[in-house]
Amino acid sequence: MKVIASSNYALIVGGNSSNREKNDYYATPPRAIDDLLSKTELDENIWEPACGGGHLSSRLKERGYTVYSSDLIDRGYEDFNEQYDFLNGKQKTFKGDIVTNPPFKYASEFIIRGLESIKKGHKVCMFLKVQFLEGQARKKELFSRKELKHVFVYSKRITTVDYRMKLATQLVVNKKRHSA
Secondary structure (H helix, E strand, C coil): CEEEEEEECCCCCCCCCCCCCCCCCCCCCCHHHHHHHCCCCCCCEEEECCCCCCHHHHHHHHCCCEEEEEECCCCCCCCCCEECCCCCCCCCCECCEEEECCCHHHHHHHHHHHHHHECCCCEEEEEEEHHHHCCHHHHHHCHHHCCEEEEEECCCCEECCCCCCEECEEEEEEECCCCC
16 A cells, blocks of 8 residues: 555545446445555544445454444445435534445535534544546546645555456545644
8 A cells, every 4th residue: 555645635546337236336345445544544433324235344343443333225234324315415513434335326415514514623534436536527526625634545446346347446535634
């Protein structure tokens, strides 16, 4: 993994497929958490707002974190806390960090909502496709905010848990900009 950029928020990146899962659900392997934790420290309280089957949440719990796991769809994760629409549900303020692999088509919205949902000094970490770094619209709506802190890029592909798509995964760590 290599740090590509430094500023105040970050990203993760992957591949492309015409056979997309209906709700864009592709479970990230738990080892991605280990990789993330080797690069950054997280608050003891974590919200995983697109927890799916709980792959990331479970690994975070194994590593000693208190994890609040929610998702738009209940996929049967045993420690699932709440069926919650992260983008359209009532705004919540979370006293901790947010870590997730959001549906790629809503990645920008997840980043913005995540930054709006955390307290000063906390982070939003997203696992995304590398293509996320491209595009004028994202430059305007996200990168111009100057909150990008780190971009970590995998040198080897990570296969999603359902094995339908291989991801060249890049870690994006979002950190809310502090105002004095």
